[in-house]
Amino acid sequence: MRFRRTLIAAMVSVTVLAGTGAAAAGAAVSDEQATITTPPAGSKAWVRDHSLGRDLPDPAKATAAEAAAFFASLTPAQQQRLVQLYPLVVGNFDGAPAALRYQANALAMRDELEREQVRATDPALTSDARDVAAARVATLQSLLTPGRQILVFDPRGRGLVAEVYGDLTTAEKVSVLVPGSDVDLTHFEGTDQPLKYAAGMGQALRAEEQQVxxxxxxxxxxxxxxxxxxxxxxxxxxxRLAEAAAPRLESLLAGLAVTAHPASPPSLFCHSYGSVVCGVAAPAIRQSATGGVTDMVVLGSPGMDVPDAAALGDGVRLWATARNPGDWIGNVPYLEIGGLGHGADPTSSGFGSHVIASTGADGHTGYLNPGTASLRNFADIALDRYADVTCSGNDGGCVAGL
Structure with a gap:
């Protein structure tokens, strides 16, 4: 393990620090994160609950289709009872109706807010622990603003969250933004440079789709x-974290398949380490019954843990965003040695991607800035307007035959 960490630190210092500065040196030896792969709190009590005179679907085993059938079989009163008793279970159950999940997650966030408010002023805690609690309080208060639609909320660890912009149940086109490193509950949104955060990226993408x-x-x-x-x-x-994340992304997509009904499969926009998650998840993504494939767009990618686009499977059409000159990810070596690194560059000529332009973008998080070719391309891909996509090099090759 010590040798592995030394190798990682050396890899980072030689390649990435040249583009990001010495301030990143401390990050190169960050603690490894604990994955979250089990169902949310309340799941054990949920499975033991037979008050409805029937078994409740096991959150650890039930498919999204089974969950959808279960919730559809309940009366409104029964649905509300489960929301009140098990908000974290209902709020995170892929296959449950979106509106029910929003309601359940609002209840769970209020409960968590009360706990964190106590912790933020608890003299028995360290000042650092109180600061963390205060940051979570501020985030939860923002997420609880009326009208916000929180599809995922899990307070364990650094916290998991997902938000919907638009009407998920009636949308003709659905897009899923999968962010990269350093994203969690308290780093989900921000007023300082909002496009550095998942929420800002998601809002920018939808605004562009609506404009187009x-x-x-x-x-x-x-x-x-x-x-x-x-x-x-x-x-x-x-x-490692991508392998733990992939089943969660696959479950999300399975849930959308039975609760949302867009005209084509949801598009995936995978930023930075999020493209590794998408790469690991891709082989499980199947073509829809109508033969439709999932458009997967990677931006600022360090690699996808696959050798080429063909390894993603027949259910995915891969688009790679041309890397802008200011994106430090270009300093990362596109290779894999002993489990370190994420393999070939998705924008390289031999990878097999449809490479799209990013003119006007600058920096690792600049691909969704207003007025960039990349943001417009993202909207065109999400809307199936392939003829309007601008290819890297403006040669039209990336959309040939589509």
């Missing part, structure tokens, strides 16, 4: 529903 096609019903999900790496250490250099 005002008459099309769209919804975007900013999905911080997995444990992300912190800094540039062991977790960022390996696929």
């Amino acid at each position: 096609s005002p008459g099309t019903g769209t919804a975007v999900i900013a999905w911080a529903g997995y444990v992300t790496p912190v800094g540039l250490g062991a977790d960022a250099a390996t696929g």
